[in-house]
Amino acid sequence: MKHLVHTMAIRWLAAVFALALLGGCATGLRVSAEADPRADFSQYRTYGFYSPLAVEGDGYATPSSQRMREAVRSQMESRGYSHSAEKPDLLVNINAYVQQRTDVWSSPFVDYGYYYSYRAHRYVVAPYWRDRVDVYRYNEGTLNIDIIDAARNTLVWEGIAVGRATRSRPADRDARIDAAIAEIFARYPYRAGSR
Numbered sequence: 001m002k003h004l005v006h007t008m009a010i011r012w013l014a015a016v017f018a019l020a021l022l023g024g025c026a027t028g029l030r031v032s033a034e035a036d037p038r039a040d041f042s043q044y045r046t047y048g049f050y051s052p053l054a055v056e057g058d059g060y061a062t063p064s065s066q067r068m069r070e071a072v073r074s075q076m077e078s079r080g081y082s083h084s085a086e087k088p089d090l091l092v093n094i095n096a097y098v099q100q101r102t103d104v105w106s107s108p109f110v111d112y113g114y115y116y117s118y119r120a121h122r123y124v125v126a127p128y129w130r131d132r133v134d135v136y137r138y139n140e141g142t143l144n145i146d147i148i149d150a151a152r153n154t155l156v157w158e159g160i161a162v163g164r165a166t167r168s169r170p171a172d173r174d175a176r177i178d179a180a181i182a183e184i185f186a187r188y189p190y191r192a193g194s195r
Contacts, residue, residue, distance in 0.1 A: 029163040029180060033187035039149060039156035041190040047081045048088035050148065054095035067174050068094050071181040072145065079185075080192035088150055095144040098165045103136045141165030143180050147188075159184035 035041075049072075055065040072092055073083060081090070109132035115124045140162060147157040161180045168176065 029161045029183055031159070031161045031183045031187060033157065033159040033184065036154070036156045039154075041156070042193060044089040044149075044190075045081065045192045046084035046088040047076050047090040047092055047147075048084055048150070050091045050093035050146075054093055054144075063170065064096075064173065064177065065094070067177045068096070068143075068181065071178050075181060075185040075188075079188070079190065082192070090156075091148040091150045093144075093146040093148065095146070096141065098139050098141045101138055101140045103138075105134045105136070106131050107134075108132075139165040143184070145181070145184050157188060157190075159187055 049069065052059065053065060053069070055068060056062070061069075072094060076092065077083070108129055110127050110129055113126045113128060115126060116122075117124050141164070143161045145159045146155055148154065149156045161184050163180070
């Protein structure tokens, strides 16, 4: 009996640990990227920012949009591109938005009913199944980085990061922006003027 209780406790702890790991993965970023197969990335050496940036659609910069711009500048320059305000080879546009999402989980759940049997003169336990429905509401943020061939005015690469958006202190927000943009650019395999 003692061994059975010990085994059940270990299985229960293993299940809780597995659920915690899955929960940690579920809140991470989902990043994807797509490149135009006809684009010749070896010809690009300079970049500039699209005007106005999609995140500055109201005509003014915010601390978040400025941080995004700085993070993109850092990523592009680490790949050998130089910034040019006049006739750049590539234009970079940044877009971000938040929308409310709802997840609905339904799972079978066993419950027990207790009844007193007058004939048997004792209580009887009867299990019954029902569905348990959990509803979770959260904010999901999407960050897009579009890279456009300025001469052809054509999108040549797009990176997208999607994850849960939470309110945070400015320092934490800046770190999350930097991390998201770094994850997006991890899928950008090109360097300035390289074949």
